[in-house]
Amino acid sequence: MNSVQRANRDLMRGINRSLILNIIKTHEPISRADIAHLTGLSPATVTSITGLLIEEDLIFEKATGDSSGGRPPILLALNPQGGFVIGIKLMETSAVAALTDLYATVIEKTTVELPNKELDSVIERLVFLVENLMRNNKIPRKKLFGVGIGLAGVIDSVNGVLRKSPFFGWKDVPLGDLLLKNLKVPIFLDNDVNTLTLGEKWLDSKVHAENYIVVTVGRGIGMGIVINGQIYRGKGGGAxxxxxxxxxxxxxxxxxxxxxxxxxxxGDQALLERARSEVNPAINSMDDLIQFANNEDKSALRIFHWAGRLLGREVANLINLFNPELIIVSGEGVHMGEPFFSAMQKAIKENAVPELKTDTEIRIKKWGDDVWARGAASLVISELFKSPIQKEV
Ligand SMILES: [Zn+2]
Incomplete structure (x- = not known):
């Protein structure tokens, strides 16, 4: 076999491996015969690849299925504890990290404060976070499949370079390489809204859409775009x-x-400034403002209605532009609740092209503290399921 034939064989094996892993993830528990049927691969290929996946601890023989007469087939399932990942959401003054299994179920979550914005000191804190989580949970380095980091800014995720960070004032920092040197595990870097968007696909069994958008409302207003099942990042990662x-x-x-x-x-700051002048000068946080709205304060409700209408109008523009199957609205801002969302839904109806708006489901995502870190963890998990061809893109 010459080197080209060998490369082709390895590539085919990689593609088949990811195909089988994805089929098991979607249909588990599933028999080898059903995998062969769904993938169109020969039973011998399925037996050989699933054998390797069992050896790697990524899948296991879970149970015996029903049979019509003969020997019942053995069913295969993913082994969530076959490997572990760490997801980190890096913010201006702190970092939240979660150690998860391969279903992105959180095993331990921890937060560290960042003493300053110096690159060296932030790296030192991140390394401390990761090593602490591994030590506390006795995770050997070879079982840690990687560390995913989500942060605000323009990020070249292919090269792991932070091109521009609004919080840290850094430019063109090779954060991926710097962490790899210290931690010796694969590092994946992406814009935090992209990690969240990817997380929806990996963490939420209800998201089957291949074309969807995530809009985040909170301190900033963000957006992640999935086209044909892949995150759309644009030329330099700034989409x-x-x-x-x-x-x-x-x-x-x-x-x-x-x-x-x-x-x-x-953004939160703009809403708060407005609330201080129109509702009550003592308002300090979004929680304060939400409290006023919950107590039916008319001025607070007026701000939420106005904000919902404005967002709805722009979401309608996204529908007109992308014709997506699904738009998920997420972020800390979802706590503004019903007054905000009813105004948003109304404005979407009024402003989207009539033929398009019925194509798009709008889903409001319940917000929890660990969503960002789990999203960052899914950045690593999704790599595991990618075919070698997708990895090259
Ligand atoms: Zn701006």
């Missing part, structure tokens, strides 16, 4: 700057330096 859609060029100054971006109206 999805939904928060910087210019609503009014004469509007308030935005963090990005422009005026009147969506975020300069809908």
């Amino acid at each position: 999805g700057e939904f928060g910087h859609f210019v609503i009014d060029p004469e509007g308030p100054l935005c963090n990005c330096g422009k005026h009147g971006c969506l975020e300069s109206y809908l």
Whole structure:
């Protein structure tokens, strides 16, 4: 066999391996015969590849299925404890990390404060976080499949380079390589909204859509785009700057330096400033404002209605642009609740092209603390299931 034939054989084996892993993930528990049937691979190939996957501890023989007469088939399932990953959400002043199994079920979650924004000290804290989680849970390095990191900014996820970080003021920092040198495990880096978007596919069995969008509302306004099952990142990793859609060029100054971006109206700080002047000057946090709205304060409700309408109008523009199957609205801002969402839904109906709006399901995602870190963990898990061809893209 020459080197080209060998490379082709290895590539085919890699493709078949990922095909089988994905079939098991979707249909588990499943027999070898059914895997062969669904993939179109020969029973011998299925037996050989599943044998290797069992050896690697990634799948196991779970149970015996029903049979019509003969010997009942043995069923295969994923082994969630066959490997572990760590997901980190890196924020301005702290980092949250979660050690998870291969279903992204959290085993331990921990937070560290960042003493400052110096690169060396942030790296040192991240290394401490990862090593602590491994030590506490007795995870050997070879069982840690990787560390996924989600953070705000423009990120070249292919090369693990943080091109621009609004929080740290860093530019073109090879964060992936720097962490790899310290931790000696694969490091995956992506924009935090992309990790969340990917997480929806991997963590939520209800998300089967191949074309969907995640919009996050909170401190900033973010967006992740999945087209044909893959995250769309654009040329340099910067796609999805939904928060910087210019609503009014004469509007308030935005963090990005422009005026009147969506975020300069809908980000937490903008809403709080407005609430202090229109509701109560003592309002300090979104929780305070939500409390006023829950107590039927008319001015607080008016702000939520207005904000919901504004977001709805722009989400309608996304529907007109992408014709997605599903839009998930997520982020800390979902706590604004019904007054915000009813106004948003109404504005979507009023502004989306009639023929398109019925194609799109709008889903409001319940928000929890570990969502970001689990999303970052799914960045690593999704690599495990990728075919070698997808990895090269
Ligand atoms: Zn902006």
